[in-house]
Amino acid sequence: MRKPDVKIVLLGDMNVGKTSLLHRYMERRFQDTVSTVGGAFYLKQWRSYNISIWDTAGREQFHGLGSMYCRGAGAIILTYDVNHLQSLVELEDRFLGLTDTANTDCLFAIVGNKLDLAEEGAAEDQENEQDSSREAGGSCVPAKVPKQVKLEDAVALYKKILKYRMLDEKDVPAAEKMCFETSAKTGYNVDYLFETLFDMVVPMILRQRAEGPPQTVVISDYEKQPKQMKSGCCA
Amino acid sequence: MMTIKAFSLVSAVERELLMGDRDRINIECVECCGKNLYVGTNDCFIYHFLLEEKTLPTGTAAFTATKQLHRHLGFKKPVNELRAASALNRLLVLCDNSITLVNMMNLEPIPTGARIKGAVTFALNENPVSGDPFCVEVCIISVKRRTIQVFMVYEDRVQIVKEVSTPEQPFAVAVDGHFLCLALTTQYIILNYNTGVSQDLFPYCSEEKRPIVKRIGRQEFLLAGPGGLGMFATVAGISQRAPVHWSENVIGAAVCFPYVIALDDEFITVHSMLDQQQKQTLPFKEGHILQDFEGRVIVTTSKGVYILVPLPLEKQIQDLLASRRVEEALVLAKGVRRNIPKEKFQVMYRRILQQAGFIQFAQLQFPEAKELFRSGQLDVRELISLYPFLLPTSSSFTRSHPPLHEYADLNQLTQGDQEKMAKCKRFLMSYLNEVRSTEVANGYKEDIDTALLKLYAEADHNSLLDLLVTENFCLLTDSAVWLEKHKKYFALGLLYHYNNQDAAALQLWVNIVNGDICDSTRSDLYEYVVDFLTYCLDHELVWKYADWVLQKSEEVGVQVFTKRPLDEQQKNSFNPEDVISCLKKYPKALVRYLEHLVIDRRLQKEEYHTHLALLYLEEVLQQRPSANGKGAEVTEMQAKLRSLLQKSDLYRVHFLIDKIQGTGLHMESAILHGKLEEHEKALCILVHELKDFAAAEDYCLWSSEGRGDPYRQRLFHTLLAIYLRGDPSDCELVVPAVDLLNHHATEFDAAEVLQLLPDTWSVQLLCPFLTGAMRHSIHTKRMTQVALGLAKSENLIYKYSKMKLKGSSVQLSDKKLCQVCQNPFCKPVFVKYPNGGLVHTHCAANRHTNQNSPSPGNRT
Numbered sequence A: 001m002r003k004p005d006v007k008i009v010l011l012g013d014m015n016v017g018k019t020s021l022l023h024r025y026m027e028r029r030f031q032d033t034v035s036t037v038g039g040a041f042y043l044k045q046w047r048s049y050n051i052s053i054w055d056t057a058g059r060e061q062f063h064g065l066g067s068m069y070c071r072g073a074g075a076i077i078l079t080y081d082v083n084h085l086q087s088l089v090e091l092e093d094r095f096l097g098l099t100d101t102a103n104t105d106c107l108f109a110i111v112g113n114k115l116d117l118a119e120e121g122a123a124e125d126q127e128n129e130q131d132s133s134r135e136a137g138g139s140c141v142p143a144k145v146p147k148q149v150k151l152e153d154a155v156a157l158y159k160k161i162l163k164y165r166m167l168d169e170k171d172v173p174a175a176e177k178m179c180f181e182t183s184a185k186t187g188y189n190v191d192y193l194f195e196t197l198f199d200m201v202v203p204m205i206l207r208q209r210a211e212g213p214p215q216t217v218v219i220s221d222y223e224k225q226p227k228q229m230k231s232g233c234c235a
Numbered sequence B: 001m002m003t004i005k006a007f008s009l010v011s012a013v014e015r016e017l018l019m020g021d022r023d024r025i026n027i028e029c030v031e032c033c034g035k036n037l038y039v040g041t042n043d044c045f046i047y048h049f050l051l052e053e054k055t056l057p058t059g060t061a062a063f064t065a066t067k068q069l070h071r072h073l074g075f076k077k078p079v080n081e082l083r084a085a086s087a088l089n090r091l092l093v094l095c096d097n098s099i100t101l102v103n104m105m106n107l108e109p110i111p112t113g114a115r116i117k118g119a120v121t122f123a124l125n126e127n128p129v130s131g132d133p134f135c136v137e138v139c140i141i142s143v144k145r146r147t148i149q150v151f152m153v154y155e156d157r158v159q160i161v162k163e164v165s166t167p168e169q170p171f172a173v174a175v176d177g178h179f180l181c182l183a184l185t186t187q188y189i190i191l192n193y194n195t196g197v198s199q200d201l202f203p204y205c206s207e208e209k210r211p212i213v214k215r216i217g218r219q220e221f222l223l224a225g226p227g228g229l230g231m232f233a234t235v236a237g238i239s240q241r242a243p244v245h246w247s248e249n250v251i252g253a254a255v256c257f258p259y260v261i262a263l264d265d266e267f268i269t270v271h272s273m274l275d276q277q278q279k280q281t282l283p284f285k286e287g288h289i290l291q292d293f294e295g296r297v298i299v300t301t302s303k304g305v306y307i308l309v310p311l312p313l314e315k316q317i318q319d320l321l322a323s324r325r326v327e328e329a330l331v332l333a334k335g336v337r338r339n340i341p342k343e344k345f346q347v348m349y350r351r352i353l354q355q356a357g358f359i360q361f362a363q364l365q366f367p368e369a370k371e372l373f374r375s376g377q378l379d380v381r382e383l384i385s386l387y388p389f390l391l392p393t394s395s396s397f398t399r400s401h402p403p404l405h406e407y408a409d410l411n412q413l414t415q416g417d418q419e420k421m422a423k424c425k426r427f428l429m430s431y432l433n434e435v436r437s438t439e440v441a442n443g444y445k446e447d448i449d450t451a452l453l454k455l456y457a458e459a460d461h462n463s464l465l466d467l468l469v470t471e472n473f474c475l476l477t478d479s480a481v482w483l484e485k486h487k488k489y490f491a492l493g494l495l496y497h498y499n500n501q502d503a504a505a506l507q508l509w510v511n512i513v514n515g516d517i518c519d520s521t522r523s524d525l526y527e528y529v530v531d532f533l534t535y536c537l538d539h540e541l542v543w544k545y546a547d548w549v550l551q552k553s554e555e556v557g558v559q560v561f562t563k564r565p566l567d568e569q570q571k572n573s574f575n576p577e578d579v580i581s582c583l584k585k586y587p588k589a590l591v592r593y594l595e596h597l598v599i600d601r602r603l604q605k606e607e608y609h610t611h612l613a614l615l616y617l618e619e620v621l622q623q624r625p626s627a628n629g630k631g632a633e634v635t636e637m638q639a640k641l642r643s644l645l646q647k648s649d650l651y652r653v654h655f656l657i658d659k660i661q662g663t664g665l666h667m668e669s670a671i672l673h674g675k676l677e678e679h680e681k682a683l684c685i686l687v688h689e690l691k692d693f694a695a696a697e698d699y700c701l702w703s704s705e706g707r708g709d710p711y712r713q714r715l716f717h718t719l720l721a722i723y724l725r726g727d728p729s730d731c732e733l734v735v736p737a738v739d740l741l742n743h744h745a746t747e748f749d750a751a752e753v754l755q756l757l758p759d760t761w762s763v764q765l766l767c768p769f770l771t772g773a774m775r776h777s778i779h780t781k782r783m784t785q786v787a788l789g790l791a792k793s794e795n796l797i798y799k800y801s802k803m804k805l806k807g808s809s810v811q812l813s814d815k816k817l818c819q820v821c822q823n824p825f826c827k828p829v830f831v832k833y834p835n836g837g838l839v840h841t842h843c844a845a846n847r848h849t850n851q852n853s854p855s856p857g858n859r860t
């Protein structure tokens, strides 16, 4: 088994399409999925680097596993469903806390999936540019609903995340660059999402290599506040 | 669910051997160390068995356990856990919350009575931190709340080395180095007992469901997770493998690479760590313990002990391949790479790739098949041999044994489906074409190329010809038979040619052209044959087929002589006399050939020139038997004749004049007379016989070409004289005379002309001539003056330089060296260059002859 150089983790509520996104990117197709159990793992060769991508389970039952999956992550993709406001809310309420174990310089991407179902984003054509999605008529495809979550909402969340992680906006990629709207079904923006992230994590890999052996071998003492025993509290 | 047989379950210790018919006795724990199998029971007995493995004739493993000893520990408590420390020859026994040491062989307690008290459960450190081989590290969950203790256990004593307290009550423990992996009440954690640093893994409610913590390898643990997951975690607190999904009520788990085995109340399930898929399910009621001991997996009920015997990986892979699960087979093969010696693995893996390739091939998944064949370095003949009759009869190939696939041939594989068959053939074509020039083909290029030829021929494929005209290794006899069978006679000819059998090739092609055999590959085969003969080095063949090609077409056929490659022409390997005599029967060809000799090769031989002129002449005469020449169009042949007569100086003029006499070919006879310098005669013919004044003027021009002005002037004067000599009343010649003068004023000596002209001619009539002559005369005069002036001034310049050079004196001394040879001057003779340089006279002379030497001008 090749040792991955960096880890990217997909987080988000169940049914938002994490597995579908990853599947679309890796297998180049859209296929029926079953709700993920536990988690799954892909290794992607990008240039000369091995990037591991973890697909997590959104189901409440597996929520506790998230922290462990995020440990040492170089990038986290927070995924919501553009037609489902609650899925965005959950990202802040439930999933953000899981990212405490990620690397301090971990990148965050916020991804609104299932754009194809939204009226506004009826961009069926995979090749479409990002902005042209607004012009598409969408009258020909039935069962479209007005998009519930605006891109601005995602941008707002991104800024909240920076506050939560106590990061300065100046030190991280701009919100506009890190908020994506995708469709795993049509493939819209999917390659763009992953490849933008891959390109961004490459410098992290180089930095890590320069700093010495990966921190995965020994428990990193410098990780934010080793969870000291809550001992004594009931003694 | 796609399953695979990874393990078979065999019984190790029969129930009777343990407890006979005493029903209340249950197995509590087992330990296996080498051949020693220990069983602990609820009635405080330890049993020691010797385990013998043997292979049954059917190939499956079987075990017999022979009881060595059993011993009661003296309590009324069950034996909870047993662990062997073989280096110490000790068995660690947990009973009644206390770990005692007994001798592994006789089960006697050690005399010192050393023990660890207050243990709920314990784990041995298989990656110990102390380097001491005579000590094992034991980690216990203490009866004291939230306490873990670490002990060093020696042959006859124990020593506590560490006690750590945990945030919650621990339920299960595994240890690797300094790292404890603990199942606490609500979560799993990794705890470094040396530093006290801990790392949360994930929440788990140990009170609701029995936790599992199992060390599976260096720094890695397997844990029971929520929702029936088997989770992997490293000591760093991360997961490097995706979880496997077993059932909710797992009571035991073990790893036997690459499989994770789990036990619940009804089944033993087997998952692959490589792709997380469930691979096998074995029904197993009332399972109680599942544990692996140095690769041996033991499972028990409360009454009997069983062993899960792994099937050899190769067998598993073969089973997968047999059920066409290529992807899984490859994943498994790759996954176990490190468990098999490298050499053996490579051979095995290559074979698997090849087999997988054939599976894909049989499903017509050609790109996949190709990739597998390529990476598996398949002997291409394995593939070729699937196709009936493709391998040459002489091929020494035999299929590998055991076979790579189950198919006798393509017919069986496609079940006679013609369309599929065609697809397979197309694939093989492209595949062979791709590999034939790579190193894959080394050693059996003949087999490959011959097979390819057969495929192409059968499919009527264009590339057949390309194959045969470029470097190839097609076997002659085999290919010839096949090509003949498929009526590819043209290609067969190419094959013969490639094998240096040009005679056979030509015979075939000639037969095709003659219609004796049928092959429409080339509609221009005749031209092809001519071309072939033109470049054919075997002259006998050229002679042999010369008549045949000439009979088909004289013009085209003659090319075998006229278009031969230049280097061969220069060697003159075809004697022109021979060719000419051969061509006697083919007049058109003969003309072409002579033209070739005279015009293209410029052979300066009188015979050829005369012969050619004569043939032209005959042809001209034949074309116009009643020719009087007047007004008739000049035929192509006539033009050629004239051109030859004009340009060549080699033919026999008198001979031709005789031939041409009385034929009315005035122009031609004028040319001939001209050749004899009988210009007057020639011009008379043109003026009087032909009355073609323009031609007469022309004659003056071309006859004098390159012979200087006076010669031309003479011709013009001759022509003028002929005009004027006529009867003055005969106005017929006046007009051309006047025109001649007016058009060519400068070609005449005006003074002489004026004397000749009749007085009756008006000035007006001759105005252009007079003006022209005048202008010419004046022009000539002025040009002469200019030239004179220039010459004078040039002379002056030279005089000036001469004066200047003479003006200064030159002193010769010992120090003055010649600029060319660098030697002093010995005599007062020297050459002085305009730039002042002095050299010996002989050096100057040398320098003029030898331009390479450096000029003295450059040196100064």
Ligand SMILES: Nc1nc2c(ncn2[C@@H]2O[C@H](COP(=O)(O)OP(=O)(O)OP(=O)(O)O)[C@@H](O)[C@H]2O)c(=O)[nH]1
Binding pocket: A012, A013, A014, A015, A016, A017, A018, A019, A020, A021, A031, A032, A033, A034, A035, A036, A037, A056, A057, A058, A059, A113, A114, A115, A116, A117, A182, A183, A184, A185, A186
């Ligand atoms: N129309 C549409 N449907 C999608 C899209 N992406 C996913 N789906 C569908 O949404 C459902 C859930 O997709 P999954 O990829 O399984 O969702 P998930 O986030 O992995 O869910 P969990 O594994 O339970 O966390 C499936 O039925 C998908 O077919 C999309 O872009 N457009």
Ligand SMILES: [Mg+2]
Binding pocket: A018, A019, A020, A033, A034, A035, A036, A055, A056, A057, A058
């Ligand atoms: Mg999923």
